[in-house]
Amino acid sequence: MTSTTKSKKKRKPTSSLLSRRQNVPSTATKSSINPLPSKLSRTLIRSHHTTQKRLSQAIKQNDTTAISELTSKLSTSGGLEAYQLASISGQSSKRGGDSSKILVDWFIELGVPKPSPKSHDDNNDGDGNSSDDGGLSNYRLLEIGCLSPTNTVHSYFPKPQRTLMDLNSLHPDEILKQDFMKFPVPKKIDDGYDIISCSLVLNYVPTPSGRGDMLGHITSFMEQALERRRKRLGLIPKSTGTNKEPTGTDWTSNFPAVFLVLPAPCVTNSRYLTEDRLQEIMVSMGYEMVRRKLSPKLVYYLWKFVGGGSREKFKKTELLPGGKRNNFAIVVE
Template sequence: MKKKKGPPKSLAAGRPPVLHRTKTKSISRKATKALINKYHLLQKRKQQAIARGDAAEEAAIDAEIEALGGIKSYQEASLQGQRHDRGGDSSRVLMQWLEPCLKSRLSPDKTVSGRRLRMLEVGALSTQNACSKSGYFDIERIDLNSQEDGILKQDFMERPLPRDESERFDIISLSLVLNYVPDPRGRGEMLRRTTLFLRTPGQFVDSPELAASFPSLFLVLPAPCVTNSRYLDEDRLAAIMASLGYARVASKTTQRLVYYLWRRERTGHGSGGPFLKKEVRSGSTRNNFAVVLD
């Protein structure tokens, strides 16, 4: 009998916890990539086995994961991959985009209209990244497994909704978070949910420079999620974001990552949906990363 679909899964269902920052043995870039890719593949197969109710297959996959060294080995590889010399702090790209207008439009005490810009950093790993050091933002940081003071242990999908405008944010950072959501509909729901936490567009009527960048969403994904997916490319992602009221301000693609800054330019949802799981590229080498928005 076909199982009834439940509510969208929380981020905790897919994203592995982050290892405590103890000193770890250096791992080569090639070995790091291979281990992370293998772990992701096993996690995907495990989710499929769970969806089918195949307990035997689930147990077999768990055994394979343990043979790789389990979650500890994966976390060590992930932290190794986040080192500064491997492009670790993605917020440096965000600051390259934002700093020119922030320097020119904010007051000497880095406020605008008597207040500081507010940022919500989802999946925060550090309180010492480029955004934090810039001094331009009052930042609330959340992560499923907080590793230091200043980062609240919280699942974004379960975070209480803002009660009023004062509890909303000028910018939300989703850096390497969406790809950990285990199913396409959950990813769509996460993107939709960001709109509920951003300030109403039109806050900076006296500053066209700030209005061009805020309120906004900073989105970072592994490059293959967009460049080599069977179900997602740049045009489809842009259409999904437009249906949520977002317009692309800036983007950057490297060998490993894609970076986007999306400005929230209207409230409510536009036309263009629904966005179901539809093939946009063919080929046996494509991955199956998808975003579904009903």
């Protein structure tokens, strides 16, 4: 009798949360939201991705009936906010924390010094740079699909040096509501970014070509970041051919970079994408892999941008046949 009563008490908050998921206050914080049960989180995320993919196909085929039905399904299931709540639950401390903890572990391995506390003040030198030049205090972070303004990696970047964005910001005062694909590369090199975090965002893009476009847009930022690095080192632009960048092994040589996180099955159980193919795509865009970690659920990468690259095109080609494989793919046109 006692165990049954306890079980009911545990289920009530979940039911209540789901019934109000479309009306979550925009100022809600991760700590104020009770994590969903892991099984329910996974179900919501899978369902959302599947419906998004079907909607994308319907739009491509101009199937107005299917578009209406799928749009209604997304709305009644809570839409993007329900997906975000499930994602926040997945990155709760009880489930291992946010993915940027891996990036911080890599920073430590690479010898990246943590900025002093005073560099985290909102004041800067007027040029968009922190007055403290220790560690990453003069480096700029762009985090795509950010759900929380208190992710672990933020401790490495003073507030003026980080831009956090998401399609549907749950923290409008700290996270910009922004579609990354409509976010332009800064006009001024000093306003550019040295590292971009793209954690569990690429897999949210519904089409293979859209994913390739996103990687291309990220690379546009990285091209500017490479010039930003050269300016920081006081080097003459590469086009003059009169000054070459030193090939040192200090921590700064790992920037600019992209932190990319995907569900592991995207590269371990797909017909159209393997880790080898992903590496081919990234190398062709001018990247070198610095770090990699594969867990049962996720795969993490740190890609250093070195420029150049063959800029090949990659079609949707079957690489691993099999009835139980998924159809995740990246197409570069």
